[in-house]
Amino acid sequence: MKMTPRERVIEAMSLRKPDRVPLMCQFSIGAMMQQLKPSPAEFWYDGRLFSVGLADLCERFSFDGILVSLHGHSPQWRDEILSIRKIEEGKEEVVFKDRTEIHSWNDLPMVKYNNKIEKKLIDDIDLSRDVPDFIDYIPVSQDLYFKVDPQYPFEIFGYLRELVGDKYSIHGEITSPFDYLLDLLGYEQGLISLIMNPEKCKKILEKFTENIADLAEKMCDCGIDAIKISSPFAGMGFISPEHYSEFVLPFESIIISRIKAKGKFTYIHTCGHIDDRLELMRDSGSSGLECLDPEPVGNVDLANAFSRIGDSMFIKGNIDSVNTLLFADDIKAYDDVKKIIETGMKGRGFILSTACSLAPKVSSQRIEMLHKMVEDIGYYQ
Amino acid sequence: MDSYIDKISFCIQKGKIDSKSPYPPEMKGEPGADELTMEALRDGLNANDILTKAMIPAMGVVGELFKEKKLFVPQVLMSAKAMSSAMHHLKPYFASGELKQKGLFIVGTVAGDLHDIGKNLVSMMIEGSGWSVMDLGVDVKSEQFIEAIRDNPGSVLGMSALLTTTMESMERSVREIKSIYPQQKIIVGGAPLSSDFAKRIGADFYAQNPQTAVEYLGNIK
Numbered sequence: 001m002k003m004t005p006r007e008r009v010i011e012a013m014s015l016r017k018p019d020r021v022p023l024m025c026q027f028s029i030g031a032m033m034q035q036l037k038p039s040p041a042e043f044w045y046d047g048r049l050f051s052v053g054l055a056d057l058c059e060r061f062s063f064d065g066i067l068v069s070l071h072g073h074s075p076q077w078r079d080e081i082l083s084i085r086k087i088e089e090g091k092e093e094v095v096f097k098d099r100t101e102i103h104s105w106n107d108l109p110m111v112k113y114n115n116k117i118e119k120k121l122i123d124d125i126d127l128s129r130d131v132p133d134f135i136d137y138i139p140v141s142q143d144l145y146f147k148v149d150p151q152y153p154f155e156i157f158g159y160l161r162e163l164v165g166d167k168y169s170i171h172g173e174i175t176s177p178f179d180y181l182l183d184l185l186g187y188e189q190g191l192i193s194l195i196m197n198p199e200k201c202k203k204i205l206e207k208f209t210e211n212i213a214d215l216a217e218k219m220c221d222c223g224i225d226a227i228k229i230s231s232p233f234a235g236m237g238f239i240s241p242e243h244y245s246e247f248v249l250p251f252e253s254i255i256i257s258r259i260k261a262k263g264k265f266t267y268i269h270t271c272g273h274i275d276d277r278l279e280l281m282r283d284s285g286s287s288g289l290e291c292l293d294p295e296p297v298g299n300v301d302l303a304n305a306f307s308r309i310g311d312s313m314f315i316k317g318n319i320d321s322v323n324t325l326l327f328a329d330d331i332k333a334y335d336d337v338k339k340i341i342e343t344g345m346k347g348r349g350f351i352l353s354t355a356c357s358l359a360p361k362v363s364s365q366r367i368e369m370l371h372k373m374v375e376d377i378g379y380y381q
Numbered sequence: 382m383d384s385y386i387d388k389i390s391f392c393i394q395k396g397k398i399d400s401k402s403p404y405p406p407e408m409k410g411e412p413g414a415d416e417l418t419m420e421a422l423r424d425g426l427n428a429n430d431i432l433t434k435a436m437i438p439a440m441g442v443v444g445e446l447f448k449e450k451k452l453f454v455p456q457v458l459m460s461a462k463a464m465s466s467a468m469h470h471l472k473p474y475f476a477s478g479e480l481k482q483k484g485l486f487i488v489g490t491v492a493g494d495l496h497d498i499g500k501n502l503v504s505m506m507i508e509g510s511g512w513s514v515m516d517l518g519v520d521v522k523s524e525q526f527i528e529a530i531r532d533n534p535g536s537v538l539g540m541s542a543l544l545t546t547t548m549e550s551m552e553r554s555v556r557e558i559k560s561i562y563p564q565q566k567i568i569v570g571g572a573p574l575s576s577d578f579a580k581r582i583g584a585d586f587y588a589q590n591p592q593t594a595v596e597y598l599g600n601i602k
Contacts, residue, residue, distance in 0.1 A: 110493065195396075272572065322575075
């Protein structure tokens with residue numbers, strides 16, 4: 001029996017085989033911009049426009065689900081802006097009191113602060129003053145933040161359901177406490193602090209964990225099916241498995257158990273090399289894993305990953321967005337994706353997706369190819 | 382005297398900065414690279430021997446272990462700090478000309494890209510291998526790279542990009558630089574890059590990790 005896109009994704013996340021392999025790639029902001037060509041500043045700040053874009057892209061490329069990577073858009077987003085001007089086609093400058101942002105169709109906004117942001121030393125961090133009592137920002141990238149309006153934290157999910165009804169699986173996204181810790185201290189000091197002041201790190205992580213879990217629980221009440229936990233600095237490129245066990249696993253596990261208690265699925269997204277810690281990631285209790293970057297971006301072999309953790313976790317991945325979708329010729333792109341679909345179909349729960357986000361300049365034709373392929377070769381018997 | 386060489390090398394490999402540093406826990410209270418280098422110089426050990434027999438090889442070991450994913454960023458950062466604390470005592474020898482850097486490495490994150498984690502790590506490792514590093518920062522335009530090359534003939538240039546979109550500005554910069562300075566050696570690195578990409582844009586070398594950049598520099602001088 002033919003399933004709806006939403007049913008298909010839920011079935012895979014439940015470690016059962018749907019009618020066919022679900023397809024659900026996460027778009028980078030740049031990829032959305034390249035496809036939609038909106039006013040880049042408005043697209044970043046306006047929740048309605050952002051949700052229309054997400055729904056449009058999902059329909060356009062026949063994906064089975066939508067990841068909402070930003071939430072908490074403020075309807076009053078223009079109030080703090082001193083000026084906004086178009087620099088050229090697809091490029092806008094937005095000036096605030098403390099910073100200037102360049103928004104473009106190319107990628108994430110670039111922010112230049114009037115005064116350099118000084119990070120506090122870990123010994124000077126006051127838990128009650130310096131670690132927020134609730135999460136009102138998303139650390140999107142280095143020195144790039146998305147402010148979460150506490151009055152409208154989850155309006156975007158309502159907008160989306162209005163647009164797509166029950167047809168698609170909608171997923172929210174939160175950021176790992178480990179990421180918030182590194183952002184608070186600065187990446188260099190943050191990583192050094194893991195060995196110089198581990199106990200203080202854990203206290204900071206505990207507070208972030210509690211607040212992120214609160215946020216995630218509330219997000220669960222917004223008609224979503226799953227929450228992605230973005231944890232980009234938890235891979236082999238940064239920390240050891242021992243540090244993963246000490247500073248990532250216990251804290252993400254708490255959040256995961258609280259999300260699962262609300263009846264929702266979770267998946268962890270860690271880019272790059274993660275092969276040495278797949279079992280640790282499974283021990284978090286997460287329903288699934290995303291990314292699993294293959295060589296050369298990462299070091300995960302999909303078949304091997306399924307054999308190690310596939311009995312208890314679904315896998316969402318693992319197309320190399322750069323070397324397969326962006327730079328490869330048609331034959332290599334097709335062959336790479338075919339191999340992933342065939343391997344994934346042997347596993348219990350599998351969603352076809354890019355490992356990391358779709359790179360901005362991946363062509364429409366390449367994205368369309370993915371749906372054609374799951375239709376051609378992705379049906380289970 | 383050899384015991385100083387061994388001890389300084391060991392401290393750098395272990396990331397032991399000084400006696401006050403609590404890391405690594407098993408060396409708590411013991412002197413670190415800082416005190417040992419100072420003592421070694423006071424006891425008449427040759428500065429060049431400290432640099433070339435202790436410090437540089439120690440960072441080489443660290444880089445190799447990092448490449449093999451047996452050491453991770455926090456430990457590497459501690460080793461770089463220990464190296465830096467030892468290097469501080471060698472400054473007068475560099476100033477007097479008794480010690481010389483192997484060369485100048487100019488580095489920057491390309492235009493449109495504000496990420497500096499990878500660039501900083503590479504800079505530390507290259508500095509630890511005996512090179513002088515000129516860090517141009519992030520969002521570096523082609524003209525800034527060109528100006529730095531013009532002012533520092535014989536230097537090697539390193540470029541970093543973390544985003545697929547800024548790989549385009551990397552390509553632009555490499556082509557512009559090579560059109561003016563065809564002999565200029567350029568190393569590129571960053572998560573989405575590959576050796577194929579480096580070759581295609583005309584760069585001389587793709588450094589998959591800091592240690593391969595160090596090895597490349599070691600081979601061209």
